[in-house]
Amino acid sequence: MKGFAGKRILLLVENNPVPFDKRIWREAQTLKETGAKVFVISPKTDHYNESHETIEGIEVLRYNAYFSKGSKFGYFREYIDAIIKMFYISFRLFIKEGFHVVHVANPPDLLWIIASFYKLFGTKFIFDEHDLGPESFISRFNIKTEKKNNLIYKILILMEKISYRLSDTTIVTNESYKSNAINRGKIRSEKIFIVRNGPDMRKFNKVTPNKKWKFGFNYMAAYIGIMGVQDGVDILINAMKYIVNILKRKDICFVLIGSGDEAYKLKSLTKELDLDKYIKFTGRIPDKPALEILSTANVCLSPDPKNPLNEISTMNKIMEYMVCEKPIVSFPLKEAIFSAGDSALYVTDSSEKFAEGLIYLINHPNIAKKMGKFGYERVKNHLRWEKQQKYLINAYKYLRHTF
Numbered sequence: 001m002k003g004f005a006g007k008r009i010l011l012l013v014e015n016n017p018v019p020f021d022k023r024i025w026r027e028a029q030t031l032k033e034t035g036a037k038v039f040v041i042s043p044k045t046d047h048y049n050e051s052h053e054t055i056e057g058i059e060v061l062r063y064n065a066y067f068s069k070g071s072k073f074g075y076f077r078e079y080i081d082a083i084i085k086m087f088y089i090s091f092r093l094f095i096k097e098g099f100h101v102v103h104v105a106n107p108p109d110l111l112w113i114i115a116s117f118y119k120l121f122g123t124k125f126i127f128d129e130h131d132l133g134p135e136s137f138i139s140r141f142n143i144k145t146e147k148k149n150n151l152i153y154k155i156l157i158l159m160e161k162i163s164y165r166l167s168d169t170t171i172v173t174n175e176s177y178k179s180n181a182i183n184r185g186k187i188r189s190e191k192i193f194i195v196r197n198g199p200d201m202r203k204f205n206k207v208t209p210n211k212k213w214k215f216g217f218n219y220m221a222a223y224i225g226i227m228g229v230q231d232g233v234d235i236l237i238n239a240m241k242y243i244v245n246i247l248k249r250k251d252i253c254f255v256l257i258g259s260g261d262e263a264y265k266l267k268s269l270t271k272e273l274d275l276d277k278y279i280k281f282t283g284r285i286p287d288k289p290a291l292e293i294l295s296t297a298n299v300c301l302s303p304d305p306k307n308p309l310n311e312i313s314t315m316n317k318i319m320e321y322m323v324c325e326k327p328i329v330s331f332p333l334k335e336a337i338f339s340a341g342d343s344a345l346y347v348t349d350s351s352e353k354f355a356e357g358l359i360y361l362i363n364h365p366n367i368a369k370k371m372g373k374f375g376y377e378r379v380k381n382h383l384r385w386e387k388q389q390k391y392l393i394n395a396y397k398y399l400r401h402t403f
Contacts, residue, residue: 004396005035008099010090012041012111014082017048018060020284022316023130024105026200028058030389031396039093041086043067047284061089070229070261072141072152079108087114094118101126101399109133109159112166119166124399127167129177133160135309139230161185169395171195174335176312193395197316198383199323204287206324206376209296215280218251219362222297222326224290225317227260230310232303232331234266238351239303239358241273246352247359254279254301255293294324299361299368302330302340306349314339319383322375327368329357339383343375 009031011024018040019025032038038058043065044051052061063085068074093099102118103126104111115125134156137143143150164170164185170192172178178192199205214220227233236254243249256266256279263281270279282293294300300321304310311333318339321328328344330336331354337346347357361368381387 003034003393003400004031007036007101008039008097009036009101009103010039010041010093010099011103011105012086012090012114013105014043014079014086014111015107016042017045017062018042019055020045020048021105022199022204023197026385026389027103027128027195027392029056030385030392032057034393034396037097039097039099041089041093043082061093063089068261075108079110082108083110083113086111087117090114090118094121099123101396103128104163105130106163107131107133107136109156109163112159112163116166124168125166126169126171126395126399127163128171129163129181130173131313132177132180132309135307135312136230139307139309140228142229157184167191169193169398171392171395173197173314174312174338176335180312191398193391193398195391195395196383196388197314198319198379198385198388199316200385201323201380202386204291204320204323206295207291210292211296213255213293213296215253215255217253217278219298220253220255220296221299221301221329221358222255222257222293223301223303223317224257224294224320225315227256227258227263227266229262230304230307231260231262232305233262234269235303235305235351235354236301237266237269237273237275237279239355240275240278242352242355243359244275244278247355249359250278252278252358252362255282255297256280257282257285257290257293259284291324294321294326297324297326298365299358300324300326300328301354301358302328302336302344303354304331304333304336306331306333311335318344319379322372322379323384325372325376327361327371328375329354329361340375341378343371343378345371 013021013024028038041061044062066078066081068078101124102115105128164187181192314335322343330344331349332346345357347353
C-alpha cells in the first residue's frame with residue numbers, strides 16, 4: 001500500500017478529538033500505511049488536551065474548542081470559533097510543511113472555507129460526509145414547518161452543495177448518502193466513494209466477558225455512542241421504567257457508554273424516575289473497558305428514533321455490537337437494517353416495544369446467540385475496516401493523477 005510516499009495529507013475534524021473519533025483515526029492510520037505524511041487538526045477535550053503530539057507516526061494538532069450546549073446560536077458560535085482556530089493552525093502548518101490534500105470531515109458543512117483557500121495553491125480537497133447537515137438540523141430541532149421555507153435549512157442545503165461542488169472527491173458512508181450527493185448535490189457518481197464505518201477488528205474485537213460490569217444483576221444490556229437529542233437514549237431510560245414498574249423485572253441493568261450535550265438531562269431523568277440502581281453511566285471511556293462491557297452484555301441497544309437523519313445514516317455502534325457478537329434491539333431504520341441484517345430485532349418506535357424486544361431476547365438466549373453469530377460473521381466478511389479501507393485508497397487514487 002506504499003502508493004503515496006512523499007505526499008502530505010491534512011485531515012480536519014471539528015466535532016470530536018482525535019484519536020477518539022474512530023473513523024478519522026482509522027482513515028489517518030490507513031493513509032499513513034500508504035507512505036503519506038499525515039496531520040490531523042481536531043479540538044481539545046479533557047482527555048485529549050495536548051496541543052501537539054505524534055501518535056503512531058501521525059501528527060495531531062489540537063485547539064481549545066468552544067462546544068455548543070445545544071442551541072442554534074451555540075452551534076453557530078462553535079463552528080465560527082472552530083473555523084478561525086483550525087485555519088490559523090493549518091496556515092502555520094502549510095507555511096512550515098505544505099500539504100497536497102485537505103481531507104475534511106463534517107459536521108459542519110463549513111470546512112470548505114478552509115479547504116478552498118488551499119485549493120488556490122493547488123491543494124486537493126476531499127469532502128468526507130459523516131452526517132447530512134440539513135437532516136441533522138431538522139431532526140435535532142424537530143422542525144415541523146415546511147422545510148423549504150426554513151431559512152437555516154436553506155442555508156445548510158447551500159453549504160452542503162458548496163462542499164460537494166468544491167471538493168475534488170467526496171467520500172460518504174452508505175448508498176443513501178451517495179444518492180443524496182448525486183440527486184441533491186448534482187455531482188457525478190464517479191467522484192463519490194462509499195467508505196463504510198466498520199470497526200478495525202485487529203484492534204477492536206470481542207474479549208472475555210467480565211461479570212463486574214453486570215453490577216450484581218443477572219442480565220445487562222449495553223449502549224455505546226453519543227447522547228444527543230436525536231440519539232434516543234431517553235427511550236432507553238423510559239424502557240427501563242417500563243421493565244421495572246410494569247413488567248416487574250428487577251434482574252436487568254443498563255450500562256450506557258458515552259456522553260453528549262444531553263447527558264446531564266438523561267442522568268437527571270434517571271434520578272427523577274428512581275432508576276439509578278438499574279442504569280449506569282460510564283461517560284466516555286477507552287476501548288478496553290468499552291469492549292469488556294459490550295462483550296459482557298446479554299443484549300446491545302440501538303435506540304435511534306426514526307427521523308430524516310437516522311433513517312439514512314450508518315450507526316457506528318451497530319457494527320461495534322456485531323463485532324462483540326451480540327444481538328441488537330433497534331428500530332427499523334433503512335441503513336440500520338442494511339448494516340445489522342438478522343443480528344437485530346426490529347421493534348416499533350416506542351419505549352414499551354423496545355423494552356419488550358429486549359426482554360424477548362433475554363428470555364430466548366438461543367435465538368439471541370444465533371443473532372450474535374450472524375452479526376459477527378457479517379462484520380468479519382463484509383463491514384470491517386480491513387474490507388473498507390481499499391475504498392478510501394481508491395478515493396485517493398482518483399486524485400493521484402492530479403497531484
